[in-house]
Amino acid sequence: MNRCQWCGKDSGGHGMVVLTIKEDEPSQLICEDCYNRYTADMLGVEDYKDFEKEATFKDCDGIDHCFQIGKKIHPTGICWDAIEFIEEDKVGYSFEIH
Numbered sequence: 001m002n003r004c005q006w007c008g009k010d011s012g013g014h015g016m017v018v019l020t021i022k023e024d025e026p027s028q029l030i031c032e033d034c035y036n037r038y039t040a041d042m043l044g045v046e047d048y049k050d051f052e053k054e055a056t057f058k059d060c061d062g063i064d065h066c067f068q069i070g071k072k073i074h075p076t077g078i079c080w081d082a083i084e085f086i087e088e089d090k091v092g093y094s095f096e097i098h
């Protein structure tokens, strides 16, 4: 089950975050949007949602690769990822930079 415990969104497992707020409380499984909202509010980050969510690039053979772009606001910095979903559960290229 990959349903966000805060908003109920089913993200299919991609971008889910296990968040522990206090040491003695149970961890919560939340979606990337809820996690970014929580950390952006905590850190005072504004305007963090304005970016392209999808990008397509050609490889050296002229084949298109469509990537889903994600961004997570962490206390230690921002993490970007680009993942190519070939089929429902199959990933092609993936890139991540912190």
Ligand SMILES: [Zn+2]
Pocket (backbone or CB within 6 Å): 004, 005, 006, 007, 008, 009, 030, 031, 032, 033, 034, 035
């Ligand atoms: Zn959520």
